[in-house]
Amino acid sequence: MNARSIRPCREAARHCGAQRRTSFAAQSAAPSLRRAAALVIAAAALASARARAEDPATNAPAPRVVACVGDSITWGGGGKNAYPSLLQAELGEGWEVRNFGVNSRTARREGKEFDLRPGDLDYRKTLSYTKSLSCKPDAVILMIGTNDSKPPNWEETGDAFREGYAALVDDYLALDPRPVVVIGISPTVKGGGFTYGVTEKIVGGGVVPVQRRIAEEKGLPTVDCRAVLDPHMATAYSGDGLHPNAEGNALLAAAFAARLRELFSHAEEKSHAESAENAELESHAESAENAEPKPHAESAEDAK
Numbered sequence: 001m002n003a004r005s006i007r008p009c010r011e012a013a014r015h016c017g018a019q020r021r022t023s024f025a026a027q028s029a030a031p032s033l034r035r036a037a038a039l040v041i042a043a044a045a046l047a048s049a050r051a052r053a054e055d056p057a058t059n060a061p062a063p064r065v066v067a068c069v070g071d072s073i074t075w076g077g078g079g080k081n082a083y084p085s086l087l088q089a090e091l092g093e094g095w096e097v098r099n100f101g102v103n104s105r106t107a108r109r110e111g112k113e114f115d116l117r118p119g120d121l122d123y124r125k126t127l128s129y130t131k132s133l134s135c136k137p138d139a140v141i142l143m144i145g146t147n148d149s150k151p152p153n154w155e156e157t158g159d160a161f162r163e164g165y166a167a168l169v170d171d172y173l174a175l176d177p178r179p180v181v182v183i184g185i186s187p188t189v190k191g192g193g194f195t196y197g198v199t200e201k202i203v204g205g206g207v208v209p210v211q212r213r214i215a216e217e218k219g220l221p222t223v224d225c226r227a228v229l230d231p232h233m234a235t236a237y238s239g240d241g242l243h244p245n246a247e248g249n250a251l252l253a254a255a256f257a258a259r260l261r262e263l264f265s266h267a268e269e270k271s272h273a274e275s276a277e278n279a280e281l282e283s284h285a286e287s288a289e290n291a292e293p294k295p296h297a298e299s300a301e302d303a304k
Helices: 003-051 072-078 083-091 127-134 159-173 200-218 225-232 246-291
Strands: 064-070 095-101 139-143 180-185 222-224
Touching: 064 072, 064 083, 064 127, 072 083, 072 095, 072 139, 083 095, 083 246, 095 127, 127 159, 139 159, 139 246, 159 180, 159 200, 180 200, 180 225, 180 246, 200 222, 222 225, 222 246, 225 246
Parallel strands: 064 095, 064 139, 139 180, 180 222
Antiparallel strands: none
16 A cells, blocks of 8 residues: 555544544533533522522411413413413412413514414513513423414524524523423324414424423423323314313323422422531531630739
8 A cells, every 4th residue: 555545544544533532522511411401400499499488477488489381282271271270289289380371472573373463472572471570480381382383483494483482481591589491392283173274294393393402402301291192192182183181281280290399309308408407517516616615714813
């Protein structure tokens, strides 16, 4: 083999080695990112646990407030079978679940209805949005994006949805104290009825990947509503094949309740451990102070 043939081989070897190093670095970084995300989630839950005020009437901690933010899948008619109402029943005492869902609303700005009727359906333009920010939530469940898939709202790139969705998430992350923001991955569109222009092709192929990517980028916990409802596709949807029925909403409520308990139980354990540690340190400090011999004051006469 002459020098000319050896040189390309060396170049190829160096290139392959660089690719392997890049791949290894990316794989090594993934666990670090997951650990960092877990720390961010835990820190938010812990901050929420510490910030809980006591109810002056009972001297008990005030209930944790959960803001359910979204569109008609969240609103659910606002009745007892809406998933936020069922979530309240699942969580019980110590929690206060509020329904801030609004029909037809979008994450993107200047959202439109499927029939192009006049109006701006941006969720930020609603009173529910304002109330969801001001209620001092300990947790926010954000499940929105289905209406963004309608033909007037969705472009091929999905950029308007991505920008609006990320901005909406940031609005809640900017609250002080910072709540735990749980991303609800939009349910599968079953179809079979009038779906208002919503299709599974766009929801599953466009909306959901954006939701997953933003949750990963911002280190946020998720509840995969598709995985929750898909095994019950035959019985968990209303006639339009778009909105969950009472059974479907009960399944969603149970999944969200389990996720919230998991997130906040870890924070409570850490908070209790810190309190016990601080009490022990204070006790040791007090014991040491009491055990320390006190110097006797000597008067001028005693010194003679």
